Amino acid sequence: MEQKQQLLNKLSPLLQKAEGTRRKYRFYQQVYNNLILLFVMGILSLILMVSLNNIGFSRWMARVMPAQNFGIIQFAMIAYWLLFFVLMTATYRFKNKFKQAEREILKIALDEIAPEFKFETHKQIPPQQIAESKLLPGFTPVRNNKKSPSIHNLNFGVLRGKVGNSSILMGDVNIINQGVYNSYLMFIPLFPHLLVTFNFLRPLVSKHRSSDHFGSHFVGMFAVVDFPKKFKGHTVILPDSIEKRVGYLAKTLQSLNISRGQLVKLENPEFEKHFVVYSTDQIEARYLLSPSLMHRITQLRQKIDKPILLSFHRNKLYLGVRHAHGFLSLDKRKSLIDTDVFGMLYEDITTAIGIVEDLNLNRNIWNTEAPLASN
Structure with a gap:
């Protein structure tokens, strides 16, 4: 128990620094995951609609795809994918930064816990x-x-x-x-x-x-x-x-x-x-x-x-x-x-x-x- 507390005190500055990176990573990851979930559920819903009621789906598509609505749909898709790639880049950037901090903390900890x-x-x-x-x-x-x-x-x-x-x-x-x-x-x-x-x-x-x-x-x-x-x-x-x-x-x-x-x-x-x-x-x-x-x-x-x-x-x-x-x-x-x-x-x-x-x-x-x- 004493060894753990001494090690925690030694690593406290590194943990403080890593916590800031962790928070940014978790924020971007959660928004990114929600976008993926939205996409997966949307695709699955469309497939189920086509499989269970193809005629009804065709009529619905005919109503929502007139020329005046098509531009709005295109804009929404472009905005979605732009946001998706921005969040994906930010997520992986902070994930890699957190991983580097984690490895630094882990190396010091293992030298103390398991030197053999x-x-x-x-x-x-x-x-x-x-x-x-x-x-x-x-x-x-x-x-x-x-x-x-x-x-x-x-x-x-x-x-x-x-x-x-x-x-x-x-x-x-x-x-x-x-x-x-x-x-x-x-x-x-x-x-x-x-x-x-x-x-x-x-x-x-x-x-x-x-x-x-x-x-x-x-x-x-x-x-x-x-x-x-x-x-x-x-x-x-x-x-x-x-x-x-x-x-x-x-x-x-x-x-x-x-x-x-x-x-x-x-x-x-x-x-x-x-x-x-x-x-x-x-x-x-x-x-x-x-x-x-x-x-x-x-x-x-x-x-x-x-x-x-x-x-x-x-x-x-x-x-x-x-x-x-x-x-x-x-x-x-x-x-x-x-x-x-x-x-x-x-x-x-x-x-x-x-x-x-x-x-x-x-x-x-x-x-x-x-x-x-x-x-």
Whole structure:
């Protein structure tokens, strides 16, 4: 606690300066977002009108498009797009200025909080490792081009180091899953327009998402932890949000998720209340998820109070933790002076570094003589 307060005092001038930039950025962004919402809703309304009542739409167009009205419509469109591009330019200008200030604050903070870790601002978690984790859903692409990854990470900034004997790479990720946009689903009438509208409106009703990340599938921390033990199968642990919504039908729906392997049923009601497990090897999954490890994962979820995802593959543990404002980032929605934004950043970093210890991964928690694959 004392370290956090000393660090806050040290960074106070930089936070004051960054707050002015943040306010300008948020103002331009909110107006810009409202313009986008107006455009999206307008286009969607026109498409629905044409689809549901083409004759009525044609009559309405005939009334509003006489020569005397056409000039007014043209002027309104020019004014809209002029304002749109001015606001877009201003938004990205102040966003980049805030990002520079944020990186300066973050570098000083990390030197104090985690001096044993190396902070690399221009590197990112490789998309190939994110795809290999199987923590994000995939879709059937229209063109099966293996050289082009279906998952793209837009954010940069990684921490690299060791916790005990475990090497760990963690970073800030903003995942755009291109699978759905390049899938056969996009040929369904109205689906592309509804998808865009859904992606734009979703952050407005979710505490785990932000309008800063329009179209993003996953925003937050992604970590890769190396182990000396090699896993022969692939085991994935996900938040059990389906069961909370559809109750007894959940297991049937979850069992259909064949892309991640078979649904694994475990004898731990508290763990299964919060998580669902898939694996390519049932025996290995039960061996990995010992009662003590399931208990620690459940405790970790309660501690950080954010959705978490884990998977074991080869000799790695992959871990994802959702953050609405991103990991290694200041929450742009709140004042840097009047709220505890820096305190939340401090807690995010210390919690992330402590995950290896929280899960007891530095110890030999698996018996090296036990079989790891079914015969």
